[in-house]
Amino acid sequence: MTILLSDPRVRAVPVVECGAPLVRLPDDLSPAGATVRADLADRLVAADRLLPRGVRLRVVEGHRPLAQQQAIIASYAAELRALHPGIDDTDLERLTSRFVAPLDVAPHVGGAAVDLTLVDVCGDELDLGTAIDATPEQSDGRCWFAAAGIGADARAHRRVLAGVLRSQGLVNYPTEWWHWSHGDRYWALVTGARHAIYGPVRQEVAA
Incomplete structure (x- = not known):
């Protein structure tokens, strides 16, 4: 059974902040200038x-400010409310968390997660089934890492x-093939x- 980021077990994981700084990834790894924790x-x-x-990682996004995370949550939640009239707050948070983490447990906010893909020598993205x-x-549903219906x-x-x-040592969030993290609450729960x-x-x- 897939554990979503809205699961109470994720919130129950304690955080012992290690104080590692945010650093900018090398330009060839992240032309967008994504930042993550140093480790x-x-x-x-x-x-x-x-x-x-001939294959490289391409990191599109790393650390995300709190305000940006909240804006993504609000936007996607509004889409889901329109698709599911009358949905209650608990179910809305669960559905929303398939795509964007609740603010208090969000790995991107901690600099602990990246959204990334694979590119060829020309910098063109390889086929991974869906867009990031x-x-x-x-x-x-093809955004799920183990989804059926994608090509060989x-x-x-x-x-x-x-x-x-x-x-x-990174872990994947199963609903998003591109989202990987290390050191956050979800990582801790999954790895023990x-x-x-x-x-x-x-x-x-x-610097």
């Missing part, structure tokens, strides 16, 4: 080096992506760690 940056660089020749950030509704190339590319990231090591951050990026 996660090291893990992503290591994962990128494990990929087959395709909602469950837009993708007819997309399935193979997802396996390659998972292989290098899992080797560096005693606590998360990253909470929300508001600090400047380290």
